[in-house]
Amino acid sequence: MRLSRYFLPILRETPKEAEIVSHRLMLRAGLIRQEAAGIYAWLPLGLKVLNKVNAIIREEQNRSGAVELLMPTIQSADLWRESGRYDAYGKEMLRIKDRHEREMLFGPTNEEMVTEIFRGYVRSYKDLPLNLYHIQWKFRDEVRPRFGVMRSREFLMKDAYSFDLDQAGARHSYNKMFVAYLRTFARMGLKAIPMRADTGPIGGDLSHEFIILASTGESEVFCHGDYLTFEVPGADTDFDDVAGLQGTVDRWTSLYAATSEMHDAAAFEAVPAQSKMSARGIEVGHIFYFGTKYSAPMGAKVMGPDGQEHEVHMGSYGIGPSRLIAAIIEASHDENGIIWPQAVAPFDAVILNLKAGDAGTDAACARLYADLTAAGRDVLYDDRDERPGAKFATADLIGVPFQILVGPKGLAEGKVELKARAGGEKESLPLDAVVARLTGRG
RNA sequence: CGGAGUGUAGCGCAGUCUGGUAGCGCACUACGUUCGGGACGUAGGGGUCGCAGGUUCAAAUCCUGCCACUCCGACCA
Numbered sequence: 280m281r282l283s284r285y286f287l288p289i290l291r292e293t294p295k296e297a298e299i300v301s302h303r304l305m306l307r308a309g310l311i312r313q314e315a316a317g318i319y320a321w322l323p324l325g326l327k328v329l330n331k332v333n334a335i336i337r338e339e340q341n342r343s344g345a346v347e348l349l350m351p352t353i354q355s356a357d358l359w360r361e362s363g364r365y366d367a368y369g370k371e372m373l374r375i376k377d378r379h380e381r382e383m384l385f386g387p388t389n390e391e392m393v394t395e396i397f398r399g400y401v402r403s404y405k406d407l408p409l410n411l412y413h414i415q416w417k418f419r420d421e422v423r424p425r426f427g428v429m430r431s432r433e434f435l436m437k438d439a440y441s442f443d444l445d446q447a448g449a450r451h452s453y454n455k456m457f458v459a460y461l462r463t464f465a466r467m468g469l470k471a472i473p474m475r476a477d478t479g480p481i482g483g484d485l486s487h488e489f490i491i492l493a494s495t496g497e498s499e500v501f502c503h504g505d506y507l508t509f510e511v512p513g514a515d516t517d518f519d520d521v522a523g524l525q526g527t528v529d530r531w532t533s534l535y536a537a538t539s540e541m542h543d544a545a546a547f548e549a550v551p552a553q554s555k556m557s558a559r560g561i562e563v564g565h566i567f568y569f570g571t572k573y574s575a576p577m578g579a580k581v582m583g584p585d586g587q588e589h590e591v592h593m594g595s596y597g598i599g600p601s602r603l604i605a606a607i608i609e610a611s612h613d614e615n616g617i618i619w620p621q622a623v624a625p626f627d628a629v630i631l632n633l634k635a636g637d638a639g640t641d642a643a644c645a646r647l648y649a650d651l652t653a654a655g656r657d658v659l660y661d662d663r664d665e666r667p668g669a670k671f672a673t674a675d676l677i678g679v680p681f682q683i684l685v686g687p688k689g690l691a692e693g694k695v696e697l698k699a700r701a702g703g704e705k706e707s708l709p710l711d712a713v714v715a716r717l718t719g720r721g
Numbered sequence: 722c723g724g725a726g727u728g729u730a731g732c733g734c735a736g737u738c739u740g741g742u743a744g745c746g747c748a749c750u751a752c753g754u755u756c757g758g759g760a761c762g763u764a765g766g767g768g769u770c771g772c773a774g775g776u777u778c779a780a781a782u783c784c785u786g787c788c789a790c791u792c793c794g795a796c797c798a
Contacts, residue, residue: 298792315789316791430797430798438798488798565798599798634756668760672758
C-alpha cells in the first residue's frame with residue numbers, strides 16, 4: 280500500500296480524553312475514532328490489526344474443534360424471556376422496538392440464541408460434543424465506558440458455546456477452550472495467566488479469567504510468579520486426549536492465581552515470598568462451565584445411550600478482540616509509539632522513501648515494494664513528499680515491525696537500511712539482502 | 722446512578738469574571754527555499770463560539786432549560 284493513496288489519519292497531538300497509553304496511541308496512530316461514548320469506528324489500520332487478531336483466534340478455535348457460525352446482533356426479547364434473563368439483565372441491555380412495536384434487543388451475549396439453534400437440530404448424544412462459536416459485535420450499555428476500546432459499550436467478542444451430554448464431557452470441552460486460549464494469547468506475544476474467577480450473572484461453578492498483567496489494568500490480581508515462565512502447549516496438542524489435556528490444565532491451575540473477587544488471602548500467604556505477585560491485570564478472556572443453566576429452562580435435551588433424555592451441559596467462552604488490541608499495546612510500546620508483535624502487525628514492513636521525487640530513491644523503493652509484495656509481504660510504502668523526520672515519527676508511531684530506510688546516502692553504496700521497530704540498530708544491506716531477509720530466504 | 726468538570730476551526734488551547742460582533746499554535750492550500758530524526762519564509766482558506774429560549778441598543782461572555790463528552794466512585798468481557 281502506498282501511503283499517499285491510503286487513509287492513515289495520524290494525530291500529532293493527543294486528544295485530551297485519552298488517559299491510558301493504549302487509548303492515546305490508538306487514537307494517534309489512526310486505529311480508531313470515537314463516534315459516541317464507548318462507541319468506536321475502526322479506521323483502516325485498526326481494522327487490519329483487528330482482522331489479524333481475529334484470524335489467530337479463529338485458527339486456534341478451529342484447531343481445538345470448535346465450529347464457526349454467525350448469529351445476528353439483534354435478538355428477540357421473547358428468547359430472553361425463556362431463560363428468565365430478559366428481566367434479570369437490567370439496564371446494561373440495550374432494548375429496542377421495531378416498527379411493529381415488537382420488543383428486540385442488541386445482544387450483549389448469545390447463550391439463549393445458540394441454545395435455541397442447538398435445540399432446533401440436535402437430538403442425539405451421538406452429535407456431541409459440539410462447540411459453536413462466532414465473532415460478532417456485542418452491546419452492553421455500560422454505566423461508564425472508559426479507556427477507549429478497553430471498556431467500550433459496543434465491542435467485538437468471540438464467544439463459543441459448548442454442548443455435552445454430561446459434566447465429564449463438559450469438563451473436557453472446558454479444557455479444550457482453556458488450552459486454546461493459552462495458545463491464542465501466546466501467539467499474540469502475550470503472557471496470559473488463567474485465574475480463578477467469579478462467575479458473575481452468567482452463573483455456574485467453574486470459571487477462569489485470562490489476565491494480562493499491566494499497570495493500567497482494571498482489576499487487582501494475585502498470583503504465583505512462576506506462571507510467567509510456564510511453557511504454552513504446542514500446535515501439535517491433541518485436543519481429543521482427555522487425560523493429556525486435563526494434565527495441562529491441572530498444571531496451569533496448580534499455583535495460586537485469583538482475581539480480587541476470588542482472592543483468598545490465607546492461600547496467597549502460602550505462596551513463597553519471592554514468587555508472590557500482586558498486580559493489576561487486564562482481562563482478555565473468560566471461560567465458564569454453567570451446566571444446565573440454559574438447557575433446562577429452554578429445553579435443550581438430547582437422547583442419551585441409556586434411552587433417556589438429558590439436558591445438555593454447557594459452557595461459554597469469551598475473548599474480546601477489541602480489548603485484546605488495547606492490551607497488546609499496553610504490553611508493547613515505547614515513548615515513540617506502538618511496537619506490534621509480528622503476528623498482529625498491520626503491515627509486515629514499511630518502506631521510507633527519504634527523498635521522494637529523487638529518481639534513485641523512487642526507483643529503489645519501487646523495486647523493494649514490488650519484490651516484497653510479489654513475495655507475499657504486506658508492505659506500506661511511505662512515498663509522501665515529507666521530511667525524513669516526519670516519516671520516522673510516523674513509522675515509529677504505527678509500530679510496523681520492520682522499517683526500510685531508502686535514501687541517497689545509502690544508495691550511493693547500493694544499500695538501504697533495515698531497522699527493527701523493537702529497538703534494533705539500523706543495518707546497512709543491499710536491496711536484495713533486505714528482500715531475502717524479510718521473505719525468510721536470508 | 723452519586724460526585725466533579727468540559728463544550729470556541731480537524732487537533733490542542735486563549736478569550737467568558739469586567740457584554741462591543743473571535744484569536745493563538747499545530748494541521749490544511751499556493752509559491753519559493755529546504756530535505757538521513759516531526760524545516761523556514763511569504764500569501765491564503767476554514768468557526769451560525771454544543772443547542773434552544775431569555776435579558777440587552779449589542780451576547781462566546783449575563784440568566785434559564787436541554788444535549789453531548791470527560792474524570793473519580795459503584796458496576797462490568
